[in-house]
Amino acid sequence: MPDYIIVGGGTAGCILAARLSEDPDVSVVLLEAGPPDTDRYIHLPVGFFKMTSGPLIWGYDTAPGKAIDGRTMVYPQARVLGGGSSINAQVFTRGCPQDYDGWSTEEGCAGWSYAEVLPYFIRSEGNDTFAGPQHGIDGPLGVSSGAPHPLTRVFVKAAQQAGLPFRADFNDGQQEGAGFYQTTTRQGKRSSTAVAYLKPTLGRRNLTLRTDATVSRIIVENGRAIGVEIIANGRAELLRAGREVIVTAGAIGSPKLLMLSGIGPAAHLGAHGIKVIHDLKNVGQNLHDHMDVDVVAELNGPHGIDRYKKKRWQAVAGLEYALFGKGPVASNIVEAGGFWWGDRAEKTPDIQFHFLPGAGVEEGIGSVPGGNGCTLNSYHVRPRSRGSVTLRSADPRDPPVIDPNPFAERYDLERAIDGIEISREILSQPAFAKYISREHLPGAATKGRAALEAFARQHGRSAYHPVGSCRMGGDADSVVDPELRVRGLGGLRVCDSSVMPGIVSSNTNAAVIMIAEKAADMIVGRSQPPAQQSYSSRNIEGGGKSARL
Ligand SMILES: Cc1cc2nc3c(=O)[nH]c(=O)nc-3n(C[C@H](O)[C@H](O)[C@H](O)COP(=O)(O)OP(=O)(O)OC[C@H]3O[C@@H](n4cnc5c(N)ncnc54)[C@H](O)[C@@H]3O)c2cc1C
Structure with missing residues (x-):
């Protein structure tokens, strides 16, 4: 019987398996619903564009959203070893210190202030560029600066012309400005947590991986999780855990599994004929996500990566990668972006941008009529809207009902409009003048905030960052306590994106990595590293020179 069963071999699960099995006297089983990460596109940074559809995701759609004209949205979530870290866009950002300080002071999550979690960010990171008190250079996770596409460089110049200062490092405690993103890659290959953490440990005799x-179902006896029921090769099987069951099935999978196991809101479970083991009303509640809105411009020539849609150019790029490990195949496409204010009353930037030197890269976004385009998308980083994950039925094979409830709060919609206006401002700067022929989306005819609001409702889409559905908190109503133990049960923790009480102000993978690193210490009872007070909370005051900024 293993000591620990980890459910879900995604970003967090691979880290926990690697860290817990460092002790040879402890045995660990890692269970992943999806296949091994053998698809070659996973490992090519550019392969991201193939990942938002296809066989390595669960194929979810959201419930119709009231504030998005009743639309459903495709909702790509990984179903493969490495989870999101195997299919994501590899943008490496931590959020801002104030996010974690808020978890600690406002949500009662003792031990989760930025000073206390910073040592875990540092422990994880093997940065090829930045060192010093904010960064790790020896950690397992490859973090690299890329060789940006020329059009990406144009974006960074245009953003400065629009009034955003250049920012070299988005992870040094301050975010405002525009610059080049670092990515979770190492020497031109994706550094998923499966590659970075798990693979080097698979020879350990005390670690078993099952894809x-x-x-x-989690099996609970006398108020304690004692094992799990697995379905593999069409057969059900029971597996017992000596110490703990650790759930890392992600912000959709974790609440679903708890509820299927009878752990969740009693009335909802009862409605599906599930025996209530433990009434925990907030399981599946508090789901939230970033809501992207894309501004797409048509280029007047093959200045971006759209040229690689042609076979001839693909062959050139393939050869460059095969010979030198460089070029467009080694790029995650989303090479630059920035953070700026929509609401000036906010202490830290509330809008994040991603620039893509192409159009129609991700599932659900069309390309431009002329064939060559570029995309600047933005989202409000601290959405106030809250939704839920609930069960469709008691059958584990059925997808859950996913309702991020986007734009339910008017405030979020206003920030989406701000994001579009700032994106337009950047794309209309002199640096872009010789490349862009016209705005494709929303299109020049879409003028004024009311028209942009309609556009956001019709075109807003998930930025693939669901969190919060097994909320951590100091209060009795939270799903897990600050040690990530499921309230009211023994031997059971949730340690993934679902525990974030509030989403971080950026992409989410780095924060999940930190959560898993910290969870590993908590599970084995290792003392937490000393808090590290090494960022400045200075906020700059605007400085933009254009009318909008
Ligand atoms: C398309 C996409 C692009 C993204 N881009 C970025 C980016 O550029 N930068 C960034 O920082 N973040 C990005 N993210 C977000 C980031 O990857 C996620 O926040 C992170 O991966 C979540 O980690 P997790 O461990 O909580 O869940 P996941 O990594 O999703 O892992 C959950 C795992 O559990 C498995 N599982 C679920 N249910 C079960 C079950 N019942 N039994 C067994 N296994 C189960 C799943 O198959 C999955 O592998 C992106 C995400 C997606 C989907």
């Missing part, structure tokens, strides 16, 4: 193994 294509879906956990259908």
Whole structure:
């Protein structure tokens, strides 16, 4: 019998398996519903564009959203070893210190202030560029600065012309400005947590990895999780854990599994004929996500990566990568972006931008009529709207009902409009003048905030960052306590994106990595590293020179 069963071999699960099995006297089983990460596109940074559809995701759609004209949205979530870290866009950002300080002071999550979690960010990071008190250079996770596409460089210049200062490092405690993103890559290859953490440990005799193994239920006896039921090769199987069951099935998978196991809101479970083991009303609540809105411009020539849609150019790029490990194949496409204010009353920037030197890269976004385009998308980083994950039925094979409830709060919609206006401002700067022929989306005819609001409602889409559905908190109503233990049960923790009480002000993977690193210490009872007070909370005051900024 293993000591620990980890359910879900995604970003967090691979880290926990690697860290917990460092002790040879402890045995660990990692269970992943999806296949091994053998698809070659996973490992090519550019392969991201193929990942938002296809066989390595769960194929979810959201429930119709009231504030998005009743639309459903495709909702790509990974179903493969490495989870999101195997299919994501590899943009490496931590959020801002104030996010974690808020968890600590406002949500009662003792031990989660930025000073206390910074040592875990540093422990994880093997940065190829930045060192010093904010960064790690020896950690397992490859973090690299890229060789940006020429059009990406144009974006960074245009953003400065629009009034955003250049920012070299988005992870040094301050975010405002525009610059080049670092990515979770190492020497031109994706650095997923499966590659960075798990693979080097798979020879350990105390660690067992099982892929294509879906956990259908956590088994609870006398108030304690004692094991799981697995469905593998069409057969059900019971597996017992000596110490703990650790759930890392992600912001959709974790609440689903708890509820299927009878842990969740009693009335909802009862409605599906599930025996209530533990009434925990907030399981599946508090789901939230970033809501992207894309501004797409048409280029007057093949200045971006759209030229690689042609076979001839693909062959050139393939050869460059094969010979030198460089070029467009080694790029995550989303090479630059920035952070700026929509609401000036906010202490830290509240809008994040991603620039893509192409159009129609991700699932659900069309390309431009002329064939060559570029995309500047933005989202409000601290949405106030809250939704839920609930069960469709008691059958583990059924997808849950996912309702991020985007734009339910008017405030979020206003920030989406701000994001579009700032994106337009950047794309209309002199640096872009010789490349852009016209705005494709929303299109020049879409003028004024009311028209942009309609556009955001019709075109807003998930930025693939669901969090919060098994909320951590100091209060009795939270799903997990600050040690990530499921309230009211023994031997059971949730340690993934679902525990974030509030989403971080950026992409989410780095924060999940930190959560898993910290969870590993908490699970084995290792003392937490000393808090590290090494960022400045200075906020700059605007400084933009254009009318909008
Ligand atoms: C398309 C996409 C692009 C993204 N881009 C970025 C980016 O550029 N930068 C960034 O920082 N973040 C990005 N993210 C977000 C980031 O990757 C996620 O926040 C992170 O991966 C979440 O980690 P997790 O461990 O909580 O869940 P996941 O990594 O999703 O892992 C959950 C795992 O559990 C498995 N599982 C679920 N249910 C079961 C079950 N019942 N039994 C067994 N296994 C189960 C799943 O198959 C999955 O592998 C992106 C995400 C996506 C999907």
